Amino acid sequence: MRVSRAQAEENRRTVIDVASRLFREKGFDGIGLNDLMKGAGLTQGGFYKQFESKDDLIVQASDKALENGVANWTGVVAKAPRKPLRALVRFYLSDQHIQEKAEGCALAALAPEAARRGPALRHAFEAGINKHLDILDELISTTAGEKVRDLSIAALSTMVGALVLSRAVDDEQLSKRLLRAATNSLLLKQLDDGAPHSPAQ
Template identity: 45%
Template sequence: MRVSRAQAAENRERILEVAARLFRERGIDGIGVADLMKSAGLTHGGFYGHFKSKEDLVAQACGRAVQKMRDNWIKAIEQTGGDPIRALTGTYLSAKHRDNAGRGCTLAALGSEIARQSTAVRHNVTEELKPFIDYLSEIVEGNSASIRRERAIALHASLVGAIVIARAVDDDTLANETLRAVTNVIRSTSTPRAPRGKKGTTPRTPRATKA
């Protein structure tokens, strides 16, 4: 029985969502296509009607996951209306994020694996990460664009690294200390940038991209 275009598009979205979550939970090589499709409530045979290969799915799912998390963090930051650095660290460097890899940062969950994936996978992740670095460059202080960008990259690397370590250790005390220590250092050294513009404007939100 053939499905409508609308249903096919819905099925494709479901596969991408489930794949992004399961890859982050189990690792890219931790689940095969058959089990992934079963988790999405679809048949194995329908997979190749949506994707050329598992590699194609990995590239699209990881890129989509970075995009969605980026947009979610920016939304959370801007909804607070306060210090964006405090809002970001409060959301990212939290026990909730640490304990929910399947719905968290793709780079913190899969960074080392993505580094070993194909050019297509790495390219998709890179292109979706760049707008977030641009956004961070707009909320950190600095006397030049190059300094702000350097600080933005360092800020992002500190966030990701803290979550990686907090998940890796089997000592809850050390895990919590790691999150608190990095939070405190970031907040004490990363001054938020004053609004720019005649009437004071917030940093420009990157335009959402299509998968």
């Protein structure tokens, strides 16, 4: 039985959504097409009607995961108008985020793998990185306007690096310490409003 064009597009979106989560959880090579399609409630036979290859899906799923990350950041900032950067740092560098690999940040989960793949995927990550930096640019207050992007890059690098390392160790105390140290470093720099912050607990 033929699938309608609308249903085919819905199936495609479902595969991209599921892949964006499974790739973050298991890595690009950690799940095969059969299990991925099964996770989307579809058969592998329909895959090549929707995507040119697994690499094609990887790019589209990464785009989706990065867009979700930007949306999450925007939501956190909107809910904390008085201390937006403080709220964002605490949201990102949290114990909960360590556990939420499938729903968490694509930069922390997949950027190391993207570095070893083709230009299409690296371009997707480049665009995603810039969108995250744009958000940080709006939150960081400084009299040296030309240095805002450098401060944003340092902040994003600290956040992503701390999350990656905290997930890489079995020692729970070390994992928490990595997050805490990065949080304190960012907040003590007083990037969001120039008012003194107390260190994270």
